[in-house]
Ligand SMILES: O=S(=O)(c1cccs1)N(Cc1ccc(F)cc1)Cc1ncn[nH]1
Ligand SMILES: [Mn+2]
């Protein structure tokens with residue numbers, strides 16, 4: 001008899017818990033003002049149900065339910081004293097068990113798995129940090145850790161993140177960022193200008209302050225981080241959602257867009273720079289046709305194309321595929337512009353940063369907050 005409930009740790013396939021693709025919808029929100037008519041428009045309802053629009057909705061909802069079940073288990077089980085490597089493996093093994101096997105279905109496009117490397121970003125590190133092999137870092141009681149998880153089904157990527165802190169002195173920092181992200185989610189909509197969103201987000205974020213280790217800090221929106229569109233098999237599309245005002249970006253959100261709405265608050269400079277060992281990489285969608293001299297680069301490129309296509313990966317994903325001594329070849333692919341590297345993004349040492357992120361679909365009739373859960 002097929003199981004009807006998830007285990008702890010999670011092990012039951014989501015597709016078994018929700019047979020015939022009846023995955024739960026995300027939070028459906030009516031568009032505002034000039035676009036409210038869409039809710040009942042026959043034309044838009046028809047468009048919403050067209051197969052070309054509808055075939056990917058179950059994939060997004062499948063990925064989102066996987067994301068919720070894994071993150072809610074992670075929120076319960078992440079504790080000081082665990083290594084980042086244990087935490088990353090626990091999350092990734094759970095995603096792979098729930099969403100079906102990782103990697104290639106023979107000859108098919110890559111079926112389902114991690115949408116990008118699990119971000120485990122401590123304190124002043126805001127994003128794009130995942131432990132590489134041999135990393136011995138142990139999570140501390142005093143850490144503020146941003147957990148950024150990606151799940152994809154047939155290339156439909158759900159990108160959602162939350163922040164873990166054990167010390168209640170960080171409560172206001174986390175509250176500020178959760179509120180700012182919800183402001184971004186609430187104000188997003190068809191025809192909304194991206195620059196306008198940035199202003200609302202910053203206004204919410206910077207209305208908070210926090211007291212950390214006896215010192216009071218205003219909470220700053222990190223001005224050079226942003227939300228972004230998501231395309232099939234491509235985690236960053238063409239549009240960015242600023243999280244500060246004054247960018248003057250008049251670009252509008254459009255029907256059919258998929259956005260990751262993410263905001264970052266900081267007690268530091270409110271600005272990040274690239275620093276530290278790289279873990280995150282991705283095959284560029286516009287990779288140049290270059291004849292590679294280095295045979296290790298050539299064979300590594302084939303492994304990347306076969307196992308990830310343009311989905312971002314990290315060194316641990318190459319390790320688990322049995323790749324060895326790949327660093328020279330990998331760096332060669334980066335130098336040649338075939339693979340993009342994503343170094344850790346850090347604010348100043350000693351500062352604390354927090355993040356919350358949701359993926360939203362601007363459907364013809366409603367805005368669907370696909371990654372919404374009762375946790376955040
Ligand atoms: O900073 S981004 O490169 C970006 C922001 C705006 C336009 S592109 N980035 C996309 C990305 C890059 C590499 C990854 F492995 C995963 C995602 C945002 C992000 N990182 C994590 N979650 N969301
Ligand atoms: Mn993310």
Ligand SMILES: [Mn+2]
Nearest residue numbers: 159260262357
């Ligand atoms: Mn993102």
Ligand SMILES: [Mn+2]
Nearest residue numbers: 340341342343
């Ligand atoms: Mn680069």
